Amino acid sequence: MIDRKDIVVSAHDVTKKFGSTTALKNVNLDVHRGEMLVLLGLSGSGKSTLLRCINGLHPITSGNITALDTRVDLASRKRKRELRKNVGFIFQHFNLVGRLSCIENVLVGGLGRLTIPRYGAVTYPKAMRAEALRCLDRVGLVDFAERRADTLSGGQQQRVAIARTLMQRPSIVLADEPVASLDPENAGIVMDLLQRVCTEEKLTVVCTLHQVDLALGWAHRLVGLRDGEVVLDRPAAGLSREDIMPIYQRIAPAGDIRTMTETTRAEST
Numbered sequence: 146m147i148d149r150k151d152i153v154v155s156a157h158d159v160t161k162k163f164g165s166t167t168a169l170k171n172v173n174l175d176v177h178r179g180e181m182l183v184l185l186g187l188s189g190s191g192k193s194t195l196l197r198c199i200n201g202l203h204p205i206t207s208g209n210i211t212a213l214d215t216r217v218d219l220a221s222r223k224r225k226r227e228l229r230k231n232v233g234f235i236f237q238h239f240n241l242v243g244r245l246s247c248i249e250n251v252l253v254g255g256l257g258r259l260t261i262p263r264y265g266a267v268t269y270p271k272a273m274r275a276e277a278l279r280c281l282d283r284v285g286l287v288d289f290a291e292r293r294a295d296t297l298s299g300g301q302q303q304r305v306a307i308a309r310t311l312m313q314r315p316s317i318v319l320a321d322e323p324v325a326s327l328d329p330e331n332a333g334i335v336m337d338l339l340q341r342v343c344t345e346e347k348l349t350v351v352c353t354l355h356q357v358d359l360a361l362g363w364a365h366r367l368v369g370l371r372d373g374e375v376v377l378d379r380p381a382a383g384l385s386r387e388d389i390m391p392i393y394q395r396i397a398p399a400g401d402i403r404t405m406t407e408t409t410r411a412e413s414t
């Protein structure tokens with residue numbers, strides 16, 4: 146039985162509108178400590194919006210959302226900033242500072258614990274530099290500490306971004322299509338790393354993906370969104386591609402349901 150204490154994110158009837166566009170419709174979701182949850186769905190189904198509502202980057206329109214015991218929908222700006230210190234965010238395009246070394250990029254993850262900004266790795270406390278090296282070691286890149294970030298491959302840059310997130314010591318990691326720019330081998334390496342930090346450090350990872358096979362291979366739980374609604378919420382174990390593909394059906398205005406392939410074929414003829 147799941148202990149409520151282990152719930153780190155809880156969304157109740159969350160609706161998010163952007164003008165006349167409803168990005169999320171009555172979403173209900175509990176995410177547990179140490180869980181690797183993958184959000185799947187067509188482009189525009191609301192995956193990134195949900196991530197941004199969890200850390201308060203987007204205000205929700207109705208419902209309520211709690212992350213790490215903070216009512217995100219009611220929180221002040223200051224409270225949201227505090228929350229975000231405990232919530233790491235991994236982006237598709239890594240968001241590293243290319244001209245800085247890898248260790249400097251990782252150290253940025255620890256800035257929230259310092260009162261004054263630092264410029265250059267040597268200006269950080271020695272203990273933080275040692276921690277940054279350990280984080281780089283976790284992702285297999287300690288030998289690249291002094292290399293400029295923009296001289297690394299995409300896969301290596303994403304691993305540095307994961308090290309930066311670890312340096313932040315978050316309780317939750319939100320990853321928005323972290324492997325979308327990577328080849329299959331590097332995508333597997335990055336997913337493996339995310340799953341390992343999740344399991345070994347009891348971190349909670351909520352990750353959006355377009356690759357069903359990666360989701361099946363690495364997620365503990367899959368949540369499918371279609372037009373902003375949760376249409377699948379199941380443990381990944383025992384699920385097959387066939388169980389997942391209905392997420393990718395489009396609802397036509399007349400109510401007939403067509404798969405994306407059928408829609409694309411019809412549109413191209």
Ligand SMILES: Nc1ncnc2c1ncn2[C@@H]1O[C@H](COP(=O)(O)OP(=O)(O)OP(=O)(O)O)[C@@H](O)[C@H]1O
Pocket residue numbers: 163166167168186187188189190191192193194195
């Ligand atoms: N800042 C915004 N302003 C207006 N509309 C937005 C904004 N952000 C998202 N939307 C709309 O909300 C809906 C959901 O978008 P969202 O980016 O969450 O989808 P997604 O599933 O993450 O898509 P993708 O897989 O392409 O990243 C879309 O219709 C999108 O156009």
